[in-house]
């Protein structure tokens with residue numbers, strides 16, 4: 001764990017001039033989402049908004065490897081030491097993780113011998129799935145509060161940021177890892193070289209790294225600009241992953257598309273040169289045909305995002321002028337990007353509701369909207385609910401069938417605002 005002095009020595013944020021995947025200096029910005037508060041820095045009860053820090057949120061493109069990434073990087077110690085996102089909060093994610101674990105064990109550890117390590121293991125949700133398959137596990141999680149939850153729940157968890165030194169130390173204590181998993185973490189890491197060196201330090205010779213992250217294609221196709229927030233520094237594609245792992249003599253040998261977080265890809269990586277599977281070849285071809293490595297694609301994306309903001313604000317203002325009452329469902333990181341970029345605050349939404357008890361009773365960063373439990377919707381019955389956690393829209397609308405039955409309506413903001 002870095003000492004307090006080490007934390008203070010680092011600047012709070014800096015402007016990135018080299019691509020973290022291929023190290024070129026060919027970064028061009030295409031979308032400025034403004035100065036926004038950190039999307040997971042909720043204001044606790046009684047906490048003043050006066051000290052709230054805002055950082056530039058701008059999206060850039062690397063013309064060499066096609067990677068999309070943030071131009072301004074905020075120090076991880078500011079963002080991840082007291083993290084509020086807990087995997088188990090959603091109904092969908094634990095089921096998805098249990099399935100992932102079962103599949104991975106059957107494919108790569110049929111003898112059930114060996115160790116599974118997970119970086120950014122959160123509350124141990126995925127590792128519990130592996131424990132259920134009878135394999136040894138260890139988590140590595142930087143958030144103090146969440147690592148404690150995992151340890152308390154019986155999932156051995158090291159409270160650290162993952163680095164080469166930490167990888168080596170975990171190997172010493174637990175042995176080499178047959179599998180290293182990382183779900184929704186790789187896109188959050190600024191210094192990926194250090195992270196990959198950590199994999200090499202911990203991974204068994206014939207071990208496999210499995211990383212799952214939202215795919216750049218989904219963001220571009222579905223105009224999911226709100227998946228941009230300071231924690232999320234990279235928007236990954238196979239083409240850029242190949243560049244990164246190739247520099248460390250590792251290969252992405254297979255991929256699998258998965259449904260969580262609005263379209264993710266699971267990447268399978270091992271040491272040395274390996275043949276690409278048919279699925280990996282197909283994904284590379286798809287990335288090419290979508291124009292993911294052409295700057296023009298992102299110029300169009302930026303123009304469409306500006307149009308979305310205009311349309312959404314038009315819709316919300318019209319409903320408000322008709323005397324309707326509006327609230328927001330979900331206070332996810334992406335919701336805070338969307339609200340702050342569009343300029344939606346207390347003048348349009350009365351409050352937000354969220355299932356996470358860690359968020360209830362807080363105020364959302366930037367907009368300072370109060371966050372309540374979802375039960376509030378049935379007590380208060382606003383006319384319209386803007387779904388900010390749109391990746392769980394089906395789950396939310398199913399759970400809120402009573403609210404809908406009594407006349408409540410939902411608004412989905414992306415890819416174009418519409419009432420459902």
Ligand code: ZN
Nearest residue numbers: 019022062065
């Ligand atoms: Zn690059």
